[in-house]
Amino acid sequence: MLEMLSMYLSYPFVRYAIIVGVLIALCSSLLGVTLVLKRFSFIGDGLSHVAFGGVAIAAVLNLTNQMLIVLPITVVCAILLLRAGQNTKIKGDAAIAMISVAALAFGYLIMNIFSASSNISGDVCSTLFGSTSILTLTKREVLLCMILSIVVVVLFILLYNKIFAVTFDENFAKVAGIKAERYNLLIAIIIAVIIVLAMNLVGALLITALVVFPALSAMRLFNSFRSVTIFSAVLSIVCALAGILISILAGTPVGSTIVAVDVLAFLICLFAGKAKA
């Protein structure tokens, strides 16, 4: 088995997949803690459907670099959704549901009507479940993913204390002179970037799992914000790594294998937490 593994690892595309997978798992888990606590768990789901719509448009326009269109669309929707949480007639969860299914429907519609591809259902399936795209990454995509991930991690570390303050008590933070809206906006933009990156790894439908499972697992076991954040990052990386390796060895789809490992880890943490209490 080790031989087989080292054989696979000698292929650059496998190494790329592992690098990208680990980075995305790290970024999504960092933001996951905040999103879960702010009751925005489903924002990942909604935004990934938007990103799916973006991919559909990019495919129809025959763009070689889909990122150029998918990223801006997703960022704009992220900002709209996080704002909707505050003071509009349509409440946060309803707004997410609306945007997410609408984007999904229009995305599929556009792909069906305009697509030049001969294998529409294959395209749709791989966009939704990320089946093979992670194994076909080019060097440029890997580089882009690395740069964006580093930016996300550095921003998160620099703003960690502010993010904590804004997540725990937005009104107090505002009174203390922190520009809470600005940080909410930043969180929205970062989550949009992560989702667009994660589309390659697990596909549009499973991104929420990467965001919420590590955070929820860590919350079963730990009692301070810092330990929850660190543990969820570590757990997420371990699960992504394990998931990718299992999928390579067993020939299973990458995205769903990673998510399955995340679910398993959550169950273990759940019982460990119960045993501790």
Add this chain to the structure above:
Amino acid sequence: MAGRKQSEHMALMTVRNLSVGYDSNPIKENINFSIGQGDYLCIVGENGSGKSTLMKTLLRLQKPLSGEIMVGDGLQENEIGYLPQQTDVQRDFPASVREIVLSGCQGRSKNRPFYSRADKQMAAKNMERMEIADLAGRCYRELSGGQQQRVLLARALCATEKMLFLDEPVAGLDPKVTASLYELIARLNQEGITIVMVSHDIDAALEYATHILHVGKHIFFGTTEEYLDSENRKLFLTQEGGMQDA
């Protein structure tokens, strides 16, 4: 305790012809009062009379519909400590007491990403002051209601040495814990911190506050003695007396 006279120009905060409300629907109009250094102001009134909205407006969490809120006497806008009502998010929030108290130092360390040693000392001092130093490593969600309020008070004290705004600080606490929290707040006031409190609890307001702002059908503002003589008190007691005793 009552009756400390403050001249107008010494006021930390002066409110003139203020109207508060949402979406240009005023809940309360034409509010006038001032808060001097060292005052203990209680904002009392029935449910829905607009006292929490007034406090949010004073804290600039929402815009006044009209009128002015002037801050003076060397008070910076970010030198106000705030004890908000608990939110849903906080109830199951995984955070240690130390982390929460430290987050009160955010206002002073605006452009620094991390806490300085001075911030950490400040947090330790205020945990000591609130008698929660032994809870520093504990998880917030596992504490009792009274302990949680002390944590949030310590956090507010990290943000200010001058002025504290408290929004129904004893809501949901048992009588014994309530009494000790009131004593704690009174002690802070004696140390020179100006207190502004929104409260249902008229008896405690009369016992501790130097000034009363009654937001109701009529608006009353004055010292506690003046309030005791005023018509408003009788009105308030006849309207709400039964509820308060219950």
